[in-house]
Amino acid sequence: MARNVEFDEALAIQKAMEVFWKKGYNGASLRDLTDAMKINSSSLYNTIGDKQELFVRCVQHYTDLRKLDWEKRLKSKKSPLATLVDYIHEAVNIIINGEDSCMAVKSAFEVATNDLRVKQILAADDQRSYQFLHDLIKNAMQQGEIRDDEDPALLADYFNSTWTGWYESYILHKDPVKIRRMAEYFIKQLSK
Amino acid sequence: MARNVEFDEALAIQKAMEVFWKKGYNGASLRDLTDAMKINSSSLYNTIGDKQELFVRCVQHYTDLRKLDWEKRLKSKKSPLATLVDYIHEAVNIIINGEDSCMAVKSAFEVATNDLRVKQILAADDQRSYQFLHDLIKNAMQQGEIRDDEDPALLADYFNSTWTGWYESYILHKDPVKIRRMAEYFIKQLSK
DNA sequence: CTATTTCTGAAACAATTGTTTCAGAATAAT
DNA sequence: ATTATTCTGAAACAATTGTTTCAGAAATAG
Numbered sequence: 001m002a003r004n005v006e007f008d009e010a011l012a013i014q015k016a017m018e019v020f021w022k023k024g025y026n027g028a029s030l031r032d033l034t035d036a037m038k039i040n041s042s043s044l045y046n047t048i049g050d051k052q053e054l055f056v057r058c059v060q061h062y063t064d065l066r067k068l069d070w071e072k073r074l075k076s077k078k079s080p081l082a083t084l085v086d087y088i089h090e091a092v093n094i095i096i097n098g099e100d101s102c103m104a105v106k107s108a109f110e111v112a113t114n115d116l117r118v119k120q121i122l123a124a125d126d127q128r129s130y131q132f133l134h135d136l137i138k139n140a141m142q143q144g145e146i147r148d149d150e151d152p153a154l155l156a157d158y159f160n161s162t163w164t165g166w167y168e169s170y171i172l173h174k175d176p177v178k179i180r181r182m183a184e185y186f187i188k189q190l191s192k
Numbered sequence: 193m194a195r196n197v198e199f200d201e202a203l204a205i206q207k208a209m210e211v212f213w214k215k216g217y218n219g220a221s222l223r224d225l226t227d228a229m230k231i232n233s234s235s236l237y238n239t240i241g242d243k244q245e246l247f248v249r250c251v252q253h254y255t256d257l258r259k260l261d262w263e264k265r266l267k268s269k270k271s272p273l274a275t276l277v278d279y280i281h282e283a284v285n286i287i288i289n290g291e292d293s294c295m296a297v298k299s300a301f302e303v304a305t306n307d308l309r310v311k312q313i314l315a316a317d318d319q320r321s322y323q324f325l326h327d328l329i330k331n332a333m334q335q336g337e338i339r340d341d342e343d344p345a346l347l348a349d350y351f352n353s354t355w356t357g358w359y360e361s362y363i364l365h366k367d368p369v370k371i372r373r374m375a376e377y378f379i380k381q382l383s384k
Numbered sequence: 385c386t387a388t389t390t391c392t393g394a395a396a397c398a399a400t401t402g403t404t405t406c407a408g409a410a411t412a413a414t
Numbered sequence: 415a416t417t418a419t420t421c422t423g424a425a426a427c428a429a430t431t432g433t434t435t436c437a438g439a440a441a442t443a444g
Binding site: 232234238 | 418419420422423
């Protein structure tokens with residue numbers, strides 16, 4: 001018998017996520033956040049909680065979006081290798097066109113080192129990313145699209161960790177050609 | 193005709209570097225820094241400058257140390273491939289045994305995105321790292337230690353960006369075996 | 385409509401932030 | 415030893431930090 005929460009929590013989390021993504025955890029102030037979320041800090045503390053809790057929710061949201069993407073791609077009607085190659089090309093485009101790099105990677109280095117909950121969320125995300133690659137690689141092997149003389153688990157681990165360095169490279173050199181060339185090498189290595 | 197600076201600036205930079213390395217730029221407060229440096233903030237502002245300037249000096253110091261290491265390794269009497277394999281094994285040990293990951297990588301994602309000077313220092317560092325790998329790969333090819341059907345520049349770029357992902361993986365999963373297996377695959381791929 | 389509960393906005397909170405001030409200690413040159 | 419200069423330590427600075435308070439607006443249920 002009382003009033004309901006007025007603001008759209010999902011939208012507010014989305015907006016907060018964008019701020020954290022761009023500025024990092026320590027670089028984003030509560031004012032930055034509540035301004036973007038268009039709510040008062042009292043509303044924030046009444047519903048979501050403090051800054052740490054908000055960040056956890058934002059990272060969770062970020063990884064949820066990635067999860068949806070992987071699930072959709074796994075349902076694709078294309079062959080496993082084609083699906084994988086498509087994914088790599090889109091990943092490259094995101095690296096090259098994205099303004100603020102990858103929030104998961106940035107958070108891994110800035111926050112996961114000190115915050116257990118964030119580390120667990122990102123570890124689970126990384127595990128899903130691994131599983132996505134692993135499934136595609138294993139299926140591609142079974143269908144004879146790629147060589148099967150290497151352990152798919154090892155390949156998935158190896159490739160999964162590769163993207164991170166491309167993000168770093170692009171931050172430092174802003175060289176799209178360099179990223180594309182590495183991606184082509186990556187694909188060639190996989191295919192043959 | 194006056195007093196000299198009392199504290200050891202090189203030592204103070206080293207101590208400040210350790211704080212930034214562990215806590216990041218935004219996570220480290222001026223008190224954290226001056227405590228570790230064992231100097232008063234007035235001395236800091238009198239000699240080195242403000243927080244940004246101090247950070248720049250610390251990142252510069254960090255990359256100087258790496259530069260020395262690469263130069264020493266290039267003078268090694270071992271074969272290029274052996275030198276490279278040694279380097280990879282030591283890099284893995286550093287990843288696995290280091291408490292605070294890699295300051296260059298952390299700074300690339302936290303600071304280089306917004307600070308031009310830091311970006312330039314880290315880009316130059318990355319370029320030296322690339323050159324180190326490139327020299328070794330090219331020499332190994334010329335001496336017939338590894339296949340020469342791939343562009344050494346491409347391989348150097350590709351491998352240079354690989355380490356970063358290993359750091360991330362180790363932060364998230366703390367799994368030494370995973371890192372070692374990726375390194376072995378890396379070496380195998382290079383050799384054959 | 386009334387009563388009750390809950391949310392919101394603005395203001396205030398103490399603590400911490402990066403930075404500056406300045407008196408006095410310390411030293412080098414005369 | 416005196417002088418001139420510069421460094422150091424402690425304190426203070428205003429601004430910003432994350433967080434709390436609370437009066438009043440809003441809305442649900444009776």
